Amino acid sequence: MADLMIKGGTVLTMEGAILNKGVVVVDNGMITFVGKDKDEKADKIIDATGCAVMPGLINAHTHLSMTLFRGYADGLLYGKWIKKIRQAEMKLSPADIRAGAYLGVLEMIKSGTTAFADMYVYMDEVARVVEETGTRAALGYGMIEGINEDPDTKLKSRAGFNKKWNGKAGGRITTMYAPHSAVSCSKEFLIRVKELAGRDNSRIHIHVLETENELRLMKQNYMMCSVNFLDSIGLLSRGVLAAHCIWLSDGDIDILRNNNVNVVHCPSSNMALGTGVAPVPKMLEKGINVALGTDSAASGGSLDMWNEIRTASYLHKLKDPQAMPASTVLGMATVNGAQALGIKAGVLKPGNLADIILVDMKKPQFVSTNLISALIHGASGCDVKTTIVNGEILMEDHEVRVIDEEKVIDGAKAAMLQYS
DSSP states (O other), X not given: OEEEEEEEEEEEOSSSOEEEEEEEEEETTEEEEEESOOOOOEEEEEEOTTEEEEEOEEEEEEOGGGGGGTTTTTTOOHHHHHHHHHHHHTTOOHXXXXXXXXXXXXXXXXXXXXXXXXXXXXXXXXXXXXXXXXXXXXXXXEEOTTSSSOHHHHHHHHHHHHHHHTTTXXXXXXXXXXXXXXXXXXXXXXXXXXXXXXXXXXXXXXXXXXXXXXXHHHHHHHSSOHHHHHHHTTOOSTTEEEEEOOSOOHHHHHHHHHTTOEEEEOHHHHHHTTOOOOOHHHHHHTTXXXXXXXXXXXXXXXXXXXXXXXXXXXXXXXXXXTSSOHHHHHHHTTHHHHHHHTOSOSSOSTTSBOXXXXXXXXXXXXXXXXXXXXXXXXXXXXXXXEEEETTEEEEETTEESSSOHHHHHHHHHHHHXXXX
16 A cells, blocks of 8 residues: 555646656655556545646755845845845854754745755754755855864865764754855865765755856856856766856856756846846756756745746847746756756656646636646645655645744744844
């Protein structure tokens, strides 16, 4: 007998097939069947009539606990924004990070995000929240050289974090090395990061050319941009998540493609901070795996990936209405995100992880001849009815099972008081 059967909904596999009144069977955390009919019993049966059944969304770049800074520095130019945020971050305690992580996880569960890539500080606290709440995450303990610890201590502690948490929570937690950027870490430091990542078979999560100022400083310091610099030290590979990638030349795009780098597009954050527009259509045309991320709630304002999906779609249509078809954008938030994080998810098929969401389609904005178009243009986190990770139901019929919502919100509000 299977653990779970979802039946009666419109199953969007993200592999081309859309099954009306489809069936998805889950056992031991994995999808075992996707199809039209299945003569099988299950411990739990979910009637998905009127719902789209689809892979959970994947947030490939965020700073989870910065939910505590939502709205704190709105309307500032990037230089002033980052200065104000960095000053506030100096006050953060492990308890604050935990409160912010709970709030972020709650927002993601409620809006249908089943996996995320996070890089920040006091990441043991984030890992404990992920372990406790049943979510899936790729966690990187952030590194800015010259702040708080000497390089040797910093690298040793990050290696310790990776060893402690990689593969934990039944495999739901993986770890990454997370140097902040090429402009905030020295060449020698980044080479050591690359060596540690190779030794530990870990991925690397890094900001790349988020701002024009980064481009200017890298050319000033190294006579080349961040992409060429990272390539010159052998850091770029298919195991790299390169967040933002806005100020790219055509040559930079070729370098990213040739090294199979995963790029993470964060359009809401980039627009809010005025940092620029990443050349995503060009990257996709070149065959680069481009995923989507919200960045922090302090910049983009939200961890709702549906907002990111819609923003990415509209932003790039400003120049070309044929850019970013609906299926491409939804694929960035599912299929491409799973590839970027190195997890068997993003597609509903046997052998993949049972990370699944149900979207309530019984609403006026979903009356459409095109299911995928209706989702990317009309859906928000509020339309997600049920969220399942690793075969476990984290939210059913809009009721979150794994977190006390009131307690989490009150805790986050208390932690925010020092920044109000």
